[in-house]
Amino acid sequence: MRASDESAPSPADLAPVFDVYDVSTAGDRLLYVGRPAADARTLERELVALFREYGYRIEIRDDHPDRDRQVPPDSYVLVAQPRGISGFPWRNAVLFVLTVLSTLFAGAFYWYQLPVFSDPLSALEAWPFSAAIIGVLGVHELGHYVMTRYHDVDASLPYFIPLPLYIGSMGAVIRMRERIPTRRALLDIGASGPLAGLAATVVVTVVGLQLEPLAVQEAAATASESATRIQFNNPPLLTIIAELTGTAGKLERGLVHPVVFGGWVGMLVTVLNLLPVGQLDGGHIVRAIVGPRQETIAAAVPGALFALAGYLAFVRGGFDSVGIWAMWGLFATGLAYAGPASPMRDEPLDRERVAVGVLTLVLGALCFTPIPVEIVTP
Known part of the structure; x- marks a missing residue:
């Protein structure tokens, strides 16, 4: 799982503000599901610099990108995607x-x-x-x-x-x-x-x-x-x-x-x-x-x-x-x-x-x- 190696932040890195209990991948995206210690805006502000160090941009969502999966009311999904332009545009x-x-x-x-x-x-x-x-x-x-x-x-x-x-x-x-x-x-x-x-x-x-x-x-x-x-x-x-x-x-x-x-x-x-x-x-x-x-x-x-x-x-x-x-x-x-x-x-x-x-x-x-x-x- 990419989120557990050195290519991306681990759940432990997010623990102070985001209690992650599920990590998965979807193509080049990383999906962290967890319970936040703050609102979505604060959570994004706290974590954006960390993910940029690994070359990712983030989005905080209250629904799962996979429509077949439900997100509990007390949880968010953090979607991390590679930053920048990849390949010829x-x-x-x-x-x-x-x-x-x-x-x-x-x-x-x-x-x-x-x-x-x-x-x-x-x-x-x-x-x-x-x-x-x-x-x-x-x-x-x-x-x-x-x-x-x-x-x-x-x-x-x-x-x-x-x-x-x-x-x-x-x-x-x-x-x-x-x-x-x-x-x-x-x-x-x-x-x-x-x-x-x-x-x-x-x-x-x-x-x-x-x-x-x-x-x-x-x-x-x-x-x-x-x-x-x-x-x-x-x-x-x-x-x-x-x-x-x-x-x-x-x-x-x-x-x-x-x-x-x-x-x-x-x-x-x-x-x-x-x-x-x-x-x-x-x-x-x-x-x-x-x-x-x-x-x-x-x-x-x-x-x-x-x-x-x-x-x-x-x-x-x-x-x-x-x-x-x-x-x-x-x-x-x-x-x-x-x-x-x-x-x-x-x-x-x-x-x-x-x-x-x-x-x-x-x-x-x-x-x-x-x-x-x-x-x-x-």
Whole structure:
């Protein structure tokens, strides 16, 4: 039995806080069943360092992973799994390649208007659009990943989500495999993604604004002056960047190179991720700053999103972007119900970390526009 040799903690090692009476294995997992001397959160906090010495992360459960086995009411199951990435991350790699193809298709078909069905290789001409989208999404997630490594939190590499529509992707995520140790780590991990993603977004936007619109865009704009069209409205940050780079005239014309849309996507992703609810980046940041009171703030988020959707539909008298905010209202409801990411140690933050969190939220506010997508009729 692996838990009795030197490759993993023995029941005797756990005895001060966890009276283990059954040890078993399930694949690469170790299962310790026993009676705790403290609640689950304290038990995890006391034992996490011990198991890390042996290369394991832990989870405390009140049910057994084997559904056929029952756990007595006075007992817990401690599940220990190897930490880190084992083997080549095939799933991440495949999803990344599919997202590259998806963004190439979206750029070529919707923006460059290339004959991708008769000449699939023509989609390669849309590589600047693909690089812009993948760049802002990937840098955002890599910001999170770097901070998880810095704080020694076991997490996956980014998972990209392909979707061959206007953007070419539904974003990217990393999966936390264990609890975050402190509020400081929670703040660092939560803020690092938006800050890194915004840095990439600014670079992509500046580069895109220096490029001239495509000939097919010019022709389509002329032809659509008397037709209904989709308009992507500019958040304040995009306007500020255009003013600072002397390209505000391009933005006012409403006709810019598709790479600029990559920056627009980065700003929308930042706004949505910084909603202060559940385990979104904004939820991490606010939970780190205000502690358990974050749940009160999170409870108000779905109502605010539904109110915005209602205002656009019934007061403004249209359905522009109503679906976006209504859908995210439903999503936020589920996230608020699931609750925030609670660190193992809940000490308050220092002033510097609070300032970083507030700055991140302020920058996120500059990416907000109440009507990101609008249907314009002549």
